[in-house]
Amino acid sequence: MADKKKKQKRRRRDPSSDDEAVLPFKDILRPDSELLETLKQLVEAHNAVSDSASASTSSSKPLTLSDLNLSATCREVxxxxxxxxxxxxxxxxxxxxxxxxxxxxxxxxxxxxxxxxxxxxxxxxxxxxxxxxxxxxxxxxxxxxxxxxxxxxxxxxxxxxxxxxxxxxxxxxxxxxxxxxxxxxxxxxxxxxxxxxxxxxxxxxxxASEKGVVVGRLIFSDNGDMIDCTKMGMGGKAIPPNIDRVGDMQSDALFILLVEKDAAYIRLAEDRFYNRFPCIIVTAKGQPDVATRLFLRKMKTELKLPVLALVDSDPYGLKILSVYGCGSKNMSYDSANLTTPDIKWLGIRPSDLDKYKIPEQCRLPMTEQDIKTGKDLLEEDFVKKNPGWVEELNLMVKTKQKAEIQALSTFGFQYLSEVYLPLKLQQKDWL
Amino acid sequence: MADKKKKQKRRRRDPSSDDEAVLPFKDILRPDSELLETLKQLVEAHNAVSDSASASTSSSKPLTLSDLNLSATCREVxxxxxxxxxxxxxxxxxxxxxxxxxxxxxxxxxxxxxxxxxxxxxxxxxxxxxxxxxxxxxxxxxxxxxxxxxxxxxxxxxxxxxxxxxxxxxxxxxxxxxxxxxxxxxxxxxxxxxxxxxxxxxxxxxxASEKGVVVGRLIFSDNGDMIDCTKMGMGGKAIPPNIDRVGDMQSDALFILLVEKDAAYIRLAEDRFYNRFPCIIVTAKGQPDVATRLFLRKMKTELKLPVLALVDSDPYGLKILSVYGCGSKNMSYDSANLTTPDIKWLGIRPSDLDKYKIPEQCRLPMTEQDIKTGKDLLEEDFVKKNPGWVEELNLMVKTKQKAEIQALSTFGFQYLSEVYLPLKLQQKDWL
CATH class of the missing domain: 1.10.10.10 (Winged helix-like DNA-binding domain superfamily/Winged helix DNA-binding domain)
Known part of the structure; x- marks a missing residue:
């Protein structure tokens, strides 16, 4: 018994345990009720922007090519x-x-x-x-x-x-x-x-074959069956390959959390993060597939929810964000239906590496190819229009360091769901 | 209108449509009620074998290393x-x-x-x-x-x-x-x-990250949530990554249909094949992952159902069958928990290519590597113990031809669910 106690005490000094004294920022986290207020403001602000955007075009429809007098020179399906x-x-x-x-x-x-x-x-x-x-x-x-x-x-x-x-x-x-x-x-x-x-x-x-999964505060119909995504255990619901048989979306979520990779998704699903902060968690497990892109767009459009993205801090993570946001070049003819505008970059951002004191050994040096991809992205219009993104990407290319979402595991496996994400929400720290 | 009729008539002569005169074997299919009888016999025979196996070892437990006096020289977890x-x-x-x-x-x-x-x-x-x-x-x-x-x-x-x-x-x-x-x-x-x-x-x-999906006549609990897999639309339920939180399996299925790839799975899920022939359809979308292997084993053990496998007719398909059946070399220390014994090879088998008149253009020549893999498989014990498998594999290596499940699409996209699989069941055509 004395042995066990001693061991547990020793464990506390291990930097990978979740000792409050060691964990960056755990001490400044506010109570959940305050964070929920922040999130409600986010949804209201999001809807106000959507409303003013639609008011300015005197219609509830989004802008189209013909609104911009581009329908003669551009093609859309x-x-x-x-x-x-x-x-x-x-x-x-x-x-x-x-x-x-x-x-x-x-x-x-x-x-x-x-x-x-x-x-x-x-x-x-x-x-x-x-x-x-x-x-x-x-x-x-x-x-x-x-x-x-x-x-x-x-x-x-x-x-x-x-x-x-x-x-x-x-x-x-x-x-x-x-x-x-x-x-x-x-x-x-x-x-x-x-x-x-x-x-x-x-x-x-x-x-295309299906890859994505969804879990959290969403109810929808798949081919006539009603699916409640709060009751999908840890595995979640496989996103259907055919969006035309998806409908009747209902939700009391305050935001959609778009996750790049499976590992972070599993962490959040097991911790039932969506019960603490009402949200819908979705991932395509890497490169976004068409079914997941269509599903995300449908959720955002029908439920009018803001989308916050959690991707790796590397050029590839930003590229994935851009495919969800502005489409892939390969399917640009269908960008209107496949893209979800106004996705917020929540993390992991290059500036987070220092801010959250990610240890050097959990950062990886960028390869020559990474740096080139990063510089190419700086030339892309969808990056340039967002000064915050440009700043972050410049920092990445300058420091030549990248990090995966999993790098947060260095502070304990649940640091992501218990400190990092709540703090991001509390500080409205998205771009 | 006349135009349309003419066009439809022309379509009938297209070999890829499902004209009865052209479709191999569609005319010999018996009514579903007779096929269901066949399936019930399959389950009974399967249970009789399990019973006699357990009777011969005077216990309801499966054979272990110690039953074989191997526990001193072999290791198991x-x-x-x-x-x-x-x-x-x-x-x-x-x-x-x-x-x-x-x-x-x-x-x-x-x-x-x-x-x-x-x-x-x-x-x-x-x-x-x-x-x-x-x-x-x-x-x-x-x-x-x-x-x-x-x-x-x-x-x-x-x-x-x-x-x-x-x-x-x-x-x-x-x-x-x-x-x-x-x-x-x-x-x-x-x-x-x-x-x-x-x-x-x-x-x-x-x-490991989850890949598999399941749909059909299965109810189970995932992390406390009850999941009804007949109500999972076309997307199906993602198989949970952690088998220890899976339980309470119930089913009125007569067999488990193990499918190698996503495309065939989607076809069967959309056609709700499990409503016509009560079954559970499961796929790992290619190479079997640990979560799907554990899930399959648990279904087979708890529900006492026969497992019929639908894989490509190539050495790789047989290899996948062997990983489900006897385990991968990499994780042989855990073979008792990861493997599902007695999986039946339903199709696509090398002999099916001629039997079902798969056109030459839908067969692919085997590469040198394919042929080598096929010959290596012939030396493996798990193949050798099944004379039927040896015969099929010999045929594959001799003809040097392979074919994917999708090759059946040449007779129309629904030939798989409407003719091929029902006929396989009717003729008890598995090895």
Whole structure:
């Protein structure tokens, strides 16, 4: 017994235990009731901004390309119903047939998705596609394969419309392996087809595999089943691959906590962080997938909640933030539906490393590639428009240090949920 | 209208549509009621085998190493409670202290986990660890780092026991980056520590990130929340990372369908295959992770259901089957808790390619590496003990052809759920 006591005492001096004297900032944490007030103000401020934004455009709708007089020079897609997709395909094929019969040959007009045809629109805070497009004639050696693949993809999508089922990109590929040769070819043309038809890829009923999970103060319906995400244990609910069967979102949360990685998600789920601070916790376990991006956008739009992001303090973390926020270049044609504007960078920010006294051994030196990526990001419009982000990124590139969310484990495994995040909320420390 | 009709008629001739005349075997499918009878017989036969197996050992427990007189020469770990793990660590450290005080120095005795120290035991149908172990002295230049890491990991696990929380391997690594240098070093010692303490890695409260999902006729509790997997929409329920908080499993399913990949899982979840044939559908989305393996084992053990596996027809698919069935070499010390014996290979089997008339363009040539892996598998005990598997694998290596589950999409996207799987069940076509 005496032995045990001595051991526990010794444990207290271990810097990785949660002794209050050692843990940075634990002593300045205010009671939860005060923090909840802070959060309520956050939601009110968030809604006031949304309201004034909509008031300034004299409508409750968000800004569109046509509001900015860009609809003639930029291209955007919309969510279409299955029957509209079906009609669009039939119309397109009739046009092609007409062209053949009139002696003008067989060709598709395909919007260019190259980066030279992309534009960051500050007013919309996302990347959009400009209006350049190229011909894809069947009777040309350089495009005969691609136009054949285009026909095949159109015919497969047409089938999906008739049957009203969802398939994966891999399923599409396997309907004709010899033609597609490898999956990148059918995937690329699939994005072409969405652009050509002017609809989102989800409208085509082609889904990517699901990766994301969600837990916390959210109730929603998945394919007709009502899901209560406060009752999903530690594992959480897998985010459905098809957003069109997700609906009826209800929540009493005050914010959405977007987490980059699984490990931090597990910590917060086990500690039921959402019971202490009403929130919805969501992660795509790394690089954001389309299903998680659509799900996040839907939550933010329908529930009108602010989104706070917890990512690693490295260029890659910021890049992930940017994909959620302004879209990936690869799918810029669909940025309106895939992006969640106004995500706040909560942490781990480069300035947190010193502020929270993260020990040197938990920081990692940035590689040459990291530093280059960081400098490239400084040139990106979506970073430049946020002076706070520029400052943080400059600090990262200057100190050449990075750190993962897990670096906080050095102060004890629960420092993240018990000190770091509550203090961030208390100090409204987001950018 | 006439146009539309003509187009639909044309569609019928498309081999990728589900015209009955074209679809192999659709015409011989019997009514579902007959198939359900087949499945009930399967469960009865499965339980009869389990009963006779337990009768022959005069107990309801499965065979153990000591039943086979192997406990002196083989090593196995058990699920231990947190307080037992805590005591085991304290005992171990006291032994070390005693050794130091008596002038014998500071050293750990670490079980070897090398493949030369592994043994396939046919009676148990899994890989176990033999009893060789090595010294890890502190006062030796080759092991000073590793013994220091061992102390650190033991101290961290001791903390987890006191706090009763779960952390990821990544969290562990980040408590002392400078010491561990890279995560493989802390991961390796973590497995050493589990072996040394004679407990499973889950007993240490260290969890891997979750990958698996489950849907279908299963109700279970996750961290106190009751989950009904028939009401999880298309996304399904994420399998919890910590099996010790999973319990109260109930089911009216007749079998467990273990699916290798996400795409097939999505198809079956959308079609609610489990409503037509009462089953539980589970996938780890590729290489099986520890959480999914533990979950599968728990389902099979508690619900006493047969497990039918749907994997790609390639050596990798069979390897995945073997990891679920007999364990991975890396974690052979814990094979008793991680493996699910008696998994039936439902498909896609090499003989299915011809039987189901999978077109040539949907088969892929095996690479040199594939063929080598296939031949290596033929030498493995867990393959050799099943003559049916040997025959299939020989066919694969001979024809040098492989195919993914998705290859069935060539007959229409729903061929898998509407023809292939029902026919497999009707014909009891598993090995």
């Amino acid at each position: 919309a969510d279409l119903s299955l029957s509209s997709v079906q009609s669009a395909i039939e119309t397109l094929i009739l046009q092609v047939a007409h062209s053949i019969v009139s002696g003008n040959g067989f060709s598709f007009q395909v919007p260019s998705r190259a980066s030279t045809n992309q534009l960051y629109v500050p007013e919309l805070d996302r990347i959009v596609l400009k209006d350049k497009s190229t011909q894809r004639p069947f009777a040309h050696v350089s495009s005969v394969r691609k136009s054949t693949i285009t026909v095949k993809i159109l015919s497969l999508i047409h089938q999906l419309c008739l049957k009203s089922i969802h398939v994966t990109k891999r399923d599409l590929f396997y309907t004709d392996v010899k033609l597609f040769q490898d999956q990148t070819q059918s995937d690329t043309v699939l994005d072409d087809v969405a652009c050509m038809l002017g609809c989102t890829r989800s409208s085509l009923n082609v889904i | 058990a699920d231990l409670s947190l307080s037992s793990v805590q005591s085991a660590i304290e005992t171990l450290i006291l032994q070390v202290a005693h050794s130091i005080v008596s002038g014998n120095g500071f050293s750990f005795q670490v079980p070897s986990r090398a493949s030369t120290n592994q043994l396939y035991v046919p009676e148990l149908d899994r890989i176990v660890l033999k009893d060789k172990s090595t010294q890890r002295p502190f006062a030796h230049v080759s092991s000073v780092r590793k013994s220091t890491i061992t102390v650190k990991i033991l101290s961290l696990i001791h903390q987890l026991c006191l706090k009763s929380i779960h952390v990821t391997k990544r969290d562990l690594f980040y408590t002392d980056v400078k010491l561990f240098q890279d995560q493989t070093q802390s991961d390796t010692v973590l497995d050493d520590v589990a072996c040394m303490l004679g407990c499973t890695r889950s007993s240490l409260n260290v969890i």
